[in-house]
Amino acid sequence: MLKKFLGRAEAPLGEPLPRGPKPLPLVGNLSALKAGLHASLPGLVAKHGGIFTLEVPAGLAAVPLVYFGGPTVVLADPALLEELFRRPDDFSKRLFKHSALRWGAQGKGIFTTDDDEDIHGSAFRVLAPSFSLKSLQSYFGAIQSGIATLMGILSQAAESREAVDVHPLMSQYMFDTFGLIGFGKDFQSLTQKCPLLDSFEGMMKNLGRLSKRNTNVGKVGKGLFSGDLHAFRRKHHKAWVGIEQLLEWKRTSIKMGEAPACPVTGSATSQSSSCPVMKDMCARLVSEPDPLTGQLLPEELMHANATTLLIAGHDTTSTAMTMLLYHIATNPDVEEKLHREVRDVVGERELTWDLVSKLPYTSQVIKESLRLFSPVPEIYKTSPPDRATRLGPYHIPPGTTFCVSQWGIHYNPQVYDDPEKFDPDRWAEDKAGGRSSYAWLPFSSGERACIGLNLSLLEQRVMLAEVVRKFYLRLDPQTNLRVRQPLFLNPQGIHVRLTPRRSSPAPPPDLRDPQLVSMACLDPALAESRSSLDSTPSDTSGLRGKRVVVLYGSNMGTCEDFAEQVLENDKRMGFEGVKAPLDALASSAPPALPRGDEGVVVIVTSTYNGRPPDNAKAFDAWLSCPSAESVLQGVRFAVFGCGNSQWSATYLGFAKRIQDALEHAGGEALTVMGEGDMDCGKVEHAFARWNLTRRIAILHSYDIPVPPTLAETLYPRLPAVNAMVWHGHVSKDMSDGYRRSVMQGTSTVSKMLQDSDAWFGALRQNTELLKGDASRSTRHIEFALPAGRAYIAGDHLG
Ligand code: HEM
Numbered sequence: 001m002l003k004k005f006l007g008r009a010e011a012p013l014g015e016p017l018p019r020g021p022k023p024l025p026l027v028g029n030l031s032a033l034k035a036g037l038h039a040s041l042p043g044l045v046a047k048h049g050g051i052f053t054l055e056v057p058a059g060l061a062a063v064p065l066v067y068f069g070g071p072t073v074v075l076a077d078p079a080l081l082e083e084l085f086r087r088p089d090d091f092s093k094r095l096f097k098h099s100a101l102r103w104g105a106q107g108k109g110i111f112t113t114d115d116d117e118d119i120h121g122s123a124f125r126v127l128a129p130s131f132s133l134k135s136l137q138s139y140f141g142a143i144q145s146g147i148a149t150l151m152g153i154l155s156q157a158a159e160s161r162e163a164v165d166v167h168p169l170m171s172q173y174m175f176d177t178f179g180l181i182g183f184g185k186d187f188q189s190l191t192q193k194c195p196l197l198d199s200f201e202g203m204m205k206n207l208g209r210l211s212k213r214n215t216n217v218g219k220v221g222k223g224l225f226s227g228d229l230h231a232f233r234r235k236h237h238k239a240w241v242g243i244e245q246l247l248e249w250k251r252t253s254i255k256m257g258e259a260p261a262c263p264v265t266g267s268a269t270s271q272s273s274s275c276p277v278m279k280d281m282c283a284r285l286v287s288e289p290d291p292l293t294g295q296l297l298p299e300e301l302m303h304a305n306a307t308t309l310l311i312a313g314h315d316t317t318s319t320a321m322t323m324l325l326y327h328i329a330t331n332p333d334v335e336e337k338l339h340r341e342v343r344d345v346v347g348e349r350e351l352t353w354d355l356v357s358k359l360p361y362t363s364q365v366i367k368e369s370l371r372l373f374s375p376v377p378e379i380y381k382t383s384p385p386d387r388a389t390r391l392g393p394y395h396i397p398p399g400t401t402f403c404v405s406q407w408g409i410h411y412n413p414q415v416y417d418d419p420e421k422f423d424p425d426r427w428a429e430d431k432a433g434g435r436s437s438y439a440w441l442p443f444s445s446g447e448r449a450c451i452g453l454n455l456s457l458l459e460q461r462v463m464l465a466e467v468v469r470k471f472y473l474r475l476d477p478q479t480n481l482r483v484r485q486p487l488f489l490n491p492q493g494i495h496v497r498l499t500p501r502r503s504s505p506a507p508p509p510d511l512r513d514p515q516l517v518s519m520a521c522l523d524p525a526l527a528e529s530r531s532s533l534d535s536t537p538s539d540t541s542g543l544r545g546k547r548v549v550v551l552y553g554s555n556m557g558t559c560e561d562f563a564e565q566v567l568e569n570d571k572r573m574g575f576e577g578v579k580a581p582l583d584a585l586a587s588s589a590p591p592a593l594p595r596g597d598e599g600v601v602v603i604v605t606s607t608y609n610g611r612p613p614d615n616a617k618a619f620d621a622w623l624s625c626p627s628a629e630s631v632l633q634g635v636r637f638a639v640f641g642c643g644n645s646q647w648s649a650t651y652l653g654f655a656k657r658i659q660d661a662l663e664h665a666g667g668e669a670l671t672v673m674g675e676g677d678m679d680c681g682k683v684e685h686a687f688a689r690w691n692l693t694r695r696i697a698i699l700h701s702y703d704i705p706v707p708p709t710l711a712e713t714l715y716p717r718l719p720a721v722n723a724m725v726w727h728g729h730v731s732k733d734m735s736d737g738y739r740r741s742v743m744q745g746t747s748t749v750s751k752m753l754q755d756s757d758a759w760f761g762a763l764r765q766n767t768e769l770l771k772g773d774a775s776r777s778t779r780h781i782e783f784a785l786p787a788g789r790a791y792i793a794g795d796h797l798g
């Protein structure tokens with residue numbers, strides 16, 4: 001303490017932080033940010049690199065860029081960002097307690113709480129199940145019913161040859177869709193005036209104006225003078241009352257078991273008739289207790305979180321959708337490629353949950369659009385207020401504010417070639433593979449990453465696929481793009497013209513179109529593997545009396561649902577079973593684990609920032625105890641990890657730890673660990689395959705013959721065109737170009753290849769070694785390894 005007062009500096013922990021543009025007295029670097037913070041940062045990053053200091057006097061920018069006294073550090077370097085996100089105890093969200101947003105729109109909602117506030121944890125625990133895979137699936141009908149209304153409006157505009165003002169339309173569309181998902185109610189803003197949307201938009205508009213005012217004191221003064229503050233308060237009050245009425249309406253609906261007239265639209269029906277049974281987010285908010293405390297959230301927090309969800313779920317995605325349509329309208333070649341994909345996969349059929357996950361190029365387009373226009377332009381982290389630390393090689397003074405600039409990273413020329421180009425191909429597997437996942441952060445990363453990312457991506461995929469399969473889009477000359485920033489970025493002034501595509505059905509499959517051929521075989525194969533999951537192998541009497549213990553770790557519910565499926569499958573095979581959270585193993589009454597051929601233990605778990613989900617934390621600690629080893633020794637086990645490769649450094653981290661610990665303790669792995677990646681939307685498929693493999697392994701381990709129909713589903717037959725290439729002799733008859741296109745098409749779409757991480761190697765030599773005996777064959781095969789690939793004995797060669 002004395003040292004501090006005497007001003008004796010501690011020895012620096014690393015190099016000084018690189019300086020950004022030279023600050024001027026009083027105004028610091030404000031002149032370097034004239035274009036607005038988000039739009040100025042890419043240029044500054046190109047000039048000063050991925051880390052540099054910026055000095056902006058407190059309160060002079062839209063968000064409090066600094067605590068008084070220190071420079072803000074702009075961060076746009078993937079390696080440093082990875083370190084920052086992996087050290088949440090050192091670099092935390094600690095900004096909102098003091099922010100105007102807290103007394104403004106969102107109150108103490110999950111978004112605007114700091115890491116050191118318990119209320120974040122309770123809101124997260126209550127809301128997380130609303131974002132599980134099963135919940136997303138249950139929202140699909142709501143998303144489709146919103147899309148149907150939108151398509152009707154677009155068709156009318158196309159017929160009457162009127163240009164569409166994109167952002168207001170997307171805003172209404174998202175408001176209605178989120179009305180259904182979030183509140184179980186179509187707000188009908190697409191078809192009639194909606195007072196709730198009006199008060200939200202008004203409130204956000206005034207918030208934007210207010211945050212442009214200069215110092216905090218000046219802000220209030222000028223706000224009062226201009227009337228903005230008063231207007232903000234009025235709209236804010238209306239929005240506040242609107243949400244209060246919705247919460248009350250929801251409580252009454254739950255109590256009565258039916259919906260009274262909705263306070264927003266006045267109508268009494270609760271959900272669109274096309275929606276499957278789903279629990280909307282607000283229903284969860286008012287009726288589900290925090291699983292940790294057993295208490296409902298206090299009224300104030302229910303209100304703040306309902307508001308937060310409405311803003312976060314509506315504003316961000318409507319901006320993302322607006323920019324998607326903008327990018328399509330300005331890139332006809334991309335539009336064509338997209339249309340081809342949607343035509344080949346979906347054709348004229350209804351776009352289903354299964355089909356929407358089979359549109360890889362559509363996902364690439366969305367990724368690229370979010371790279372170029374990230375609706376949340378920057379987020380903030382703070383280093384510990386009471387001690388210095390290091391980030392990379394740099395000394396970080398106590399309480400340093402970091403501005404993680406999405407726009408800075410996404411336009412960083414060190415990371416992306418030609419960063420300003422809209423190029424969805426940069427997300428093709430072969431090009432994106434080597435890039436750090438911290439180079440794409442529209443949804444942030446780590447502990448406080450966006451909870452709604454999968455929902456938003458799903459909504460975007462559905463909208464994009466439906467729009468491109470019906471229309472050509474072209475930018476109208478009246479377009480004058482202006483970006484506002486009430487809270488998130490808001491692109492105004494984009495107008496597009498729509499021309500209906502010919503309504504003829506998709507052309508029949510053509511053998512010369514390899515993508516089409518391979519795609520055609522995807523659905524039946526999946527359907528086949530699914531149905532075989534439900535079919536019980538003929539004689540499983542040998543399994544009678546055997547036990548299965550299914551343990552899960554899950555925050556949002558996805559892994560718990562998978563665990564339930566495992567239990568049902570195994571019971572059908574003849575096992576007696578129980579399902580429990582992983583923490584049960586560390587409790588005072590743990591389930592007894594079967595050993596050897598007494599049965600099997602199955603573990604399905606997610607990972608959160610490399611750490612266990614809430615109901616597996618005690619288990620994680622228990623796993624390190626010496627006694628755990630004796631409990632786990634000799635158990636036959638299978639592990640399925642469910643994660644998201646966006647968290648690349650800690651992808652499936654907890655599941656992998658369990659797999660290692662069980663192997664180390666002398667457990668017997670039935671099969672390799674299953675890996676489900678939420679990022680590529682194929683989790684269910686990965687789970688289905690792992691579950692099938694696991695069940696076959698169980699049959700093997702009890703010497704029960706595997707019915708051929710079950711085994712075959714593991715190795716889906718290759719489509720005819722691929723088989724020709726495989727066998728080699730026909731491939732020679734094809735032109736090089738055609739062969740390449742077959743390979744390319746197959747590698748992008750073949751389920752088997754994708755799932756087994758297969759790759760192509762050029763064949764150098766293939767000669768028969770055995771002479772004379774035509775019934776046997778031993779061949780000498782040489783092939784060239786592509787860069788970064790290895791072949792080890794035992795790898796499958798096909
Ligand atoms: C394109 C769409 C979206 C983008 C770009 C986006 C972006 C983000 C970002 C960057 C954060 C981190 C903020 C910070 O660290 O300060 C965040 C958090 C959050 N987002 Fe999103 N978001 C989107 C869609 C959604 C949707 C659809 C929902 C809900 C329906 C949602 C709900 C949330 C919530 C509740 C948080 C706070 C999570 C926490 O702190 O634990 N977002 N979002």
Ligand SMILES: Cc1cc2nc3c(=O)[nH]c(=O)nc-3n(C[C@H](O)[C@H](O)[C@H](O)COP(=O)(O)O)c2cc1C
Nearest residue numbers: 554555556557558559606609610643644647651652
């Ligand atoms: C805040 C947050 C952090 C996450 N961290 C990781 C991670 O470190 N590694 C990973 O593989 N997946 C991570 N994920 C993805 C989840 O594990 C994934 O969505 C999983 O399906 C959730 O399963 P659950 O619903 O059973 O909890 C994270 C997700 C969120 C929302």
